[in-house]
Amino acid sequence: MNLFTRKRNKNDQAAVFLSMNRKQKRYEALVHIYSPDLYRYAYWICRDPDIAQDLVQETCLRAWKNLDSLLDDNSVKGWLFTILRRENARRFERKRLPLVDLDDFELADQYDCHREMENELLGRKIALLADEYKEPLLLQLIAGFTAEEIAVQLDLNKNTVLTRLFRAKKLLKSSLTSVTEKNGEAHG
Amino acid sequence: MDDILFRHTAVATPNDKGADFLQRQAESEKDKALVNEAKQFDLDLQSLLKVDVPENLAEKILFEQRFSADKKRRLNNHWHIAIAASIAFIIGISLPLLTTLNSSPLDIGTVAMAHVQDEYYFTAKINEQASRAAVNAKLANYGGSVKGELGDVFFVNYCSFAGTSALHLIMQGEKGRVTVFVVPDDAGFIETAAFNNQHLKGITEKMGKTNVVIVGEKDEPLEKINLKLQKNIQWNI
Secondary structure, three states, rough: OOOHHHHHHHHHHHHHHHHHHHHHHHHHHHHHHHHHHHHHHHHHHHHOOOHHHHHHHHHHHHHHHHHHHOOOOOHHHHHHHHHHHHHHHHHHHHHOOOOOOHHHHHHHHHHOOOOHHHHHHHHHHHHHHOHHHHHHHHHHHHOOOOOOHHHHHHHOHHHHHHHHHHHHHHHHHHHHHHHHHHHHHHHH | OOOHHHHHHHOOOOOOOOHHHHHHHHHOHHHHHHHHHHHHHHHHHHHOOOOOOOOOHHHHHHHHHHHHHHHHHHHHHHHHHHHHHHHHHEEEEHHHHHHHHHOOOHHHHHHHHHHHOOOOOHHOOOOOOHHHHHHHHHHHOOOEEEEOOOOOEEEEEEEEEEOOEEEEEEEEEEOEEEEEEEEEOOOEEEEEOOOOOEEEEEEEEEEHHHEEEEEEOOOOOOOHEEEHHHEEEEEOO
């Protein structure tokens, strides 16, 4: 094999290495910056740490393969989340994952209304949100996208995004207060 | 901005910087409180969503990428190997073909002696007592016919003489058995008049449109057979 490599023009090789190096640096930077939020987004989409990590791995690998096609560094975040959502959709094409077990959720109802439990409950509520509400919510609160950016991501118009964000938060809040009230009653 | 839109905006995007939205907050303490409450809820949700990221996640991702890049490089190398192997394979396949196409002509004596040696144990014992008719039937293909007496012919048949169809006769000589090949003269062999190796010797005589190759043991007087053949076979010219 050295035979083939050696025959290649030395200058070409240097240029290739240089650009490879630049690509590698760029890639490393974006992995360091975005992988935590990508992971969190993936985690809340599937609520499984291992699957979430796999999803992020696959997302980043795909990003690496297509990094040359990404010219504008400003669009990198949107690009990465788009890849992540596609990877997730692909996962669903492969197999249907069980939703969060309802029994777990009902068990949670019996918990004492402690702050921690409230959070736990809220977390479960988020996980149980329908994707059409969950996705805009996660894109806003984890990735920090504006409503306009979310609209582009999800291919919706802005008003729809706003409506879904509104409903998502209302749902979370109402379920929270209703549970709190219910528990309050039980204690009272 | 009406109440419904305001409340919707407050909940959906409490950090909205639209002038209408900010104005309503400035004008009403109640509205401001609503927005602040929504902001707080967003913060609560954010802190909840901010789950711990696995340790060394970025390093794992980068490792995976390097591994895949390596693998790709290795695969690329395999591509070279595959091409090289294919070429070697083609050469391997075609080389024997080329040698047959471009082969320098073989020496008729060498072929004859090799042939006799290969079949030595077979020809030493065989005795089919070939009749003159049998000899003639086969010899006719080479343009010859027996007119006189050839003596004992133990065996007569066609044979492959290094790829050329020749007639193979085994006759009784003075000391032992003598092998005679009748080889068409257009077969392209190097015609060596006399040849020998450590066991055998032979001569080549042009008769008709053939080369007659006579091979015998070292002490066999081959000329006698040669004369007998010349005298008793008539060749079409």
